[in-house]
Amino acid sequence: MKNDILQALQIVSPIQLEEQMLVRPAHAKLGDFALPCFQFAKVLRKSPVAIAEEIAASVKHPLIQKAEAVNGYVNLFLNREVIATALLQTVLQKSATYGSSNEGNSGVVTIDLSSPNIAKPFSMGHLRSTVIGNSIALLLEKNGYQPVKINYIGDWGTQFGKLLTAYRKWGNEEDVRQAPIETLLKLYIRFHEEAESVPSLNDEGRAAFKALEDGDTDALALWEWFKTESLKEFQRIYDLLGVTFDSYNGEAYYNDKMEPVVQQLEDKGLLVESDGAMVVQLEEDMPPCLIKKSDGATLYATRDLAAATDRKNNYDFVKSIYVVGNEQSLHFTQIKKVLGKMGHEWENDITHVPFGLILQGGKKMSTRKGKIVLLEKVLKEAIGLAQKNIEEKNPALANQSDVAEAVGVGAILFSDLKQHRKHDIEFNLETMLQVEGETGPYAQYANARAHSILRKAGEANTFDVVEVNDYEWETIKLLEQFPLAVKRAANDLDPSIIAKYAVDLAQAFNSFYGNVPVLSDEANLPYRASLVRCVTIVLTESMRLLGMKAPEEM
RNA sequence: GUCUCAGUAGCUCAGUAGGAUAGAGCAACAGCCUUCUAAGCUGUGGGUCGGGGGUUCGAAUCCCUCCUGGGACGCCA
Numbered sequence: 200m201k202n203d204i205l206q207a208l209q210i211v212s213p214i215q216l217e218e219q220m221l222v223r224p225a226h227a228k229l230g231d232f233a234l235p236c237f238q239f240a241k242v243l244r245k246s247p248v249a250i251a252e253e254i255a256a257s258v259k260h261p262l263i264q265k266a267e268a269v270n271g272y273v274n275l276f277l278n279r280e281v282i283a284t285a286l287l288q289t290v291l292q293k294s295a296t297y298g299s300s301n302e303g304n305s306g307v308v309t310i311d312l313s314s315p316n317i318a319k320p321f322s323m324g325h326l327r328s329t330v331i332g333n334s335i336a337l338l339l340e341k342n343g344y345q346p347v348k349i350n351y352i353g354d355w356g357t358q359f360g361k362l363l364t365a366y367r368k369w370g371n372e373e374d375v376r377q378a379p380i381e382t383l384l385k386l387y388i389r390f391h392e393e394a395e396s397v398p399s400l401n402d403e404g405r406a407a408f409k410a411l412e413d414g415d416t417d418a419l420a421l422w423e424w425f426k427t428e429s430l431k432e433f434q435r436i437y438d439l440l441g442v443t444f445d446s447y448n449g450e451a452y453y454n455d456k457m458e459p460v461v462q463q464l465e466d467k468g469l470l471v472e473s474d475g476a477m478v479v480q481l482e483e484d485m486p487p488c489l490i491k492k493s494d495g496a497t498l499y500a501t502r503d504l505a506a507a508t509d510r511k512n513n514y515d516f517v518k519s520i521y522v523v524g525n526e527q528s529l530h531f532t533q534i535k536k537v538l539g540k541m542g543h544e545w546e547n548d549i550t551h552v553p554f555g556l557i558l559q560g561g562k563k564m565s566t567r568k569g570k571i572v573l574l575e576k577v578l579k580e581a582i583g584l585a586q587k588n589i590e591e592k593n594p595a596l597a598n599q600s601d602v603a604e605a606v607g608v609g610a611i612l613f614s615d616l617k618q619h620r621k622h623d624i625e626f627n628l629e630t631m632l633q634v635e636g637e638t639g640p641y642a643q644y645a646n647a648r649a650h651s652i653l654r655k656a657g658e659a660n661t662f663d664v665v666e667v668n669d670y671e672w673e674t675i676k677l678l679e680q681f682p683l684a685v686k687r688a689a690n691d692l693d694p695s696i697i698a699k700y701a702v703d704l705a706q707a708f709n710s711f712y713g714n715v716p717v718l719s720d721e722a723n724l725p726y727r728a729s730l731v732r733c734v735t736i737v738l739t740e741s742m743r744l745l746g747m748k749a750p751e752e753m
Numbered sequence: 754g755u756c757u758c759a760g761u762a763g764c765u766c767a768g769u770a771g772g773a774u775a776g777a778g779c780a781a782c783a784g785c786c787u788u789c790u791a792a793g794c795u796g797u798g799g800g801u802c803g804g805g806g807g808u809u810c811g812a813a814u815c816c817c818u819c820c821u822g823g824g825a826c827g828c829c830a
Binding site for chain 1: 755756757758759764765766767770771772773774775777778779788789790791792793794795810811822823824825826827828829830
């Protein structure tokens with residue numbers, strides 16, 4: 200639509216126009232599009248006011264109803280009825296595929312997301328990675344890519360040496376059987392507390408990890424056990440969130456895939472010794488990348504290099520995305536540099552999608568100090584609150600527990616996805632549980648109300664648009680922008696664009712049905728019901744792209 | 754100290770391919786349930802866009818500089 204307008208202006212413009220020159224006016228009263236003419240004044244040696252007046256006087260196009268020159272701007276008012284008719288027909292016809300594209304040309308994109316650590320609780324931080332990654336996968340899919348979601352479980356590393364040490368010193372089988380993650384977490388916290396006064400514990404931990412890596416049977420058995428119990432607990436959360444994965448290949452999966460990478464680094468002369476450890480030197484302003492510890496054990500970077508190579512070989516990705524916290528930015532820069540030095544030109548296809556930390560009291564939460572908020576508790580609380588709301592507001596509702604789950608989980612998901620990824624978030628349960636204003640339940644409620652109207656409106660096969668009022672027009676303009684929002688969100692790998700869009704659309708729709716009768720105005724019923732239908736289509740699809748459910752009744 | 758991310762209303766945040774009077778939500782206050790579900794709608798008040806320079810017809814947006822906060826910075830992941 201914007202291009203049509205631009206072409207119409209181009210015909211009468213004395214200057215070559217570009218897409219970004221056409222802007223949206225500050226207020227709806229000023230029109231639907233505007234062309235500021237100040238930028239042309241110098242070239243044309245005429246006042247912007249005069250230029251705007253000339254353009255406004257001569258522009259002509261079926262989509263443009265009126266053009267006004269105001270203070271150097273050409274303000275354009277579109278032909279609402281023509282646009283509304285075409286748009287509603289398009290949305291009705293395309294339904295859920297409205298806004299889809301095949302821009303991605305079926306290229307595979309691997310997405311590293313969630314990646315919780317074994318023997319540690321699923322924290323709020325993992326929630327961000329999980330829901331942002333999941334939404335990015337859905338967005339890429341809608342744009343024609345083939346996403347592959349990889350849950351790179353943190354099931355290897357020195358931390359397990361520490362945990363094994365702690366378990367052997369203070370733990371017992373019975374407690375772990377009773378409450379696996381809780382017990383293991385306590386042991387882990389105790390380890391770090393005691394290590395502060397007894398630093399030799401850290402050496403013991405490292406030695407235990409070395410033993411694990413060398414295949415010690417006893418250590419391996421314990422590790423397997425911890426892992427099985429943890430995964431069971433994680434699965435409960437994934438079920439609630441409605442997130443699935445294409446691969447659960449965690450860090451341990453790469454144990455036998457690191458040596459070839461290390462060998463390659465050595466063959467290319469990139470590996471050098473430094474203080475007993477093996478490192479790859481990078482640019483001056485960047486610390487070297489540690490490949491092997493002085494005791495010969497591997498490190499995080501070693502595994503990530505092996506994993507990146509393995510993913511390229513297996514999936515031949517066009518893009519490889521890592522949805523991992525801000526604090527690991529340096530790590531990923533280093534990984535890319537090392538891959539580049541190895542001669543892999545696909546280092547450029549690797550993208551770290553960082554996100555802000557969840558803070559408590561302005562500080563990072565730390566598992567080691569036991570400062571952590573459990574996601575499962577938060578989800579349960581949100582679902583409980585939704586259930587309470589249903590009992591109060593709509594006690595006759597069927598499938599109450601399903602709806603409560605959809606709404607409770609939706610509230611949590613949305614509160615996370617609506618803000619830009621890079622913002623640190625101060626943890627605030629109250630904010631997350633909100634159901635009014637710019638929230639998930641608000642969008643869900645608008646959609647439920649729309650469905651409610653449709654249930655009473657009956658089926659209409661055709662509609663005529665006689666006149667589009669301001670409420671309808673705002674809603675229609677938003678519907679028109681959905682494909683653009685989808686494209687931007689996919690390109691920027693930023694679900695918050697869709698979340699904000701969903702709120703905007705819900706607001707416009709709420710305002711519309713709060714002020715305009717749908718059912719009681721029979722002449723306009725087919726048209727307005729069609730508009731409502733389109734709103735449900737686009738709202739539902741928006742929420743789907745965020746990983747949220749959109750109940751038809753709540 | 755170096756690198757990096759951020760700083761917009763009392764609070765949480767949009768807006769950052771430069772455009773008109775900087776917008777929402779929450780909280781506060783005032784209305785609206787005999788009319789499509791009040792998880793809603795309508796209205797009011799609320800601002801040195803961290804400070805200071807610069808570029809531009811025009812800057813919250815671009816550049817420089819300073820201040821504040823988060824995070825990272827070799828044997829954790």
